[in-house]
Amino acid sequence: MDLDTVRTFVVAADAGQFQEAAAELAVTQQAVSKRIAALERSLGVRLFTRTARGAELTxxxxxxxxxxxxxxxxxxxxxxxxxxxRRPLRVDVIASRGAVSGLMRGFHRAYPEIELDVVWLFDIEKAVAAIRSGEIDASFRAVAAPGRPLPEDIESVRVLDEPLQLLTGPAHALAGARSVTVAQLAGHRIWMPGIVPGTEWAAYYDDLVAEFGLTIEATGPNFGSDALLDTIADTPALATFMGEQTRLVWPAGHGLRRIPVTDPAPVYPHSLLWRRDNPHPALATLRAHLAATGAGHDADGTWAPGWVLER
Structure with missing residues (x-):
């Protein structure tokens, strides 16, 4: 049913005259009559009776x-x-405990009046497709991994370089170090069952291994962060990498150590992605907030893969 004819009917019913309805709708009286007639034909009934005073409803x-x-x-x-x-800003943060989730919490604290929907999308292709379709407004990703150029309608800006830390149990050979160099990690087993082939973080760690000759094992099922922490705490031969801003809690008895990695410090590059023509006003506010609070990137003494986009 044509909403213009329905709207014309309601205005005419309230006005009681087609001439007054025409003036309110900024159309001719003939146009009002034609719309009412079309609506009556579609319904199969008469809606108005013409009288000397105007038009009365049947x-x-x-x-x-x-x-x-x-x-x-x-x-x-x-x-x-x-x-x-008028709708919430929908943003993909990949995981709830990571650095970009913290970025969004900071944004929410700064702009509590902006409604947010936070989602977790695992695959970058799904995230980009969701941005392009309008299902989400933005996503945080490491871009652009080899063979994965961004579509022309997708914009990106690098918002955070997050240093990696080495996580060890109390009996690990490096547990007592205040910091470790990348060179010191050669020969140590770094266990990361969460690395999934084809993801952007898999591409990142592949380059890290190739650049510095490290040993990263992604074997075994990924039972989540709690199981990973339990294993690292109990296995002196294993360590793992985690982002400096990753929020994890473990039992005090685990005695886990978070150790900065230096010379150079590997950093994981987080970028914000969005569709170029997205009109949501809160998206512009988010971008401005990240630009104002970001710590920059490519600092001296850091390392990131060569494929990472500057913007």
């Missing part, structure tokens, strides 16, 4: 009026639900 017109008003209200709510700024 019994069928009176029955239809309340439903017509509800149709217009539903249509307005539908439009408002997708109007820029």
């Amino acid at each position: 019994i069928d017109g009176q029955a239809f009026l309340s439903h017509a008003r509800e149709m217009l209200r539903v249509a307005e709510r539908a439009v408002a639900s997708v109007r820029p700024g």
Whole structure:
């Protein structure tokens, strides 16, 4: 059913005259008559009776009026639900305990009035497809991994270089170190069962291994961070990498150590991705917030893969 004809019917019913309805709608009286006639044909009933005083609703017109008003209200709510700024900003942060989740918590603290929907998408292809379709407004990713150029309609800006730390149990050979160099890690077994082939973080660690001759093992099932921490705590021969801003809690008896890695410090590059023509006003606010609070990238003494985009 054409909403313009329904709207014309409601205005004419309230005005009681087609001429006044035409003035309110900024159309001709003939246009109002044609719209009402078209609506009556589609419904198969007469809605108005012409009188000397104007136009009066028939019994069928009176029955239809309340439903017509509800149709217009539903249509307005539908439009408002997708109007820029009227729906929550939807952002993919990959994981709840990582650094970019912390970035979004900081944004929420700075702008509590902005409604947010935070989602977790594992695969970069799914994230980019969701951005392009409008399912989400933005995603945090490391870009652009080899063979994965961004589509032309996707923008990105690098927002955080997160230093890696070595996580060891109390009996590990490096557990007592205040910091370790990348060279000191050669020959040590670094266990990371969360590395999944084809992901951008797999590409990152592949380059890290190739650059510095490290040994990273991704064997065994990934039972999650709690199981990883249990194993690292109990196995002197194993260590793992984690981001400096990754938030993890473990039992005090584990005695785990978080040790900075230096000379150079490997950093994981986090970029924000969004669709170039996305009109959501909160997206611009998020980008400005990240630009103002970001710590920069490519600092002296750090390392990141050569494929990482500067923007």
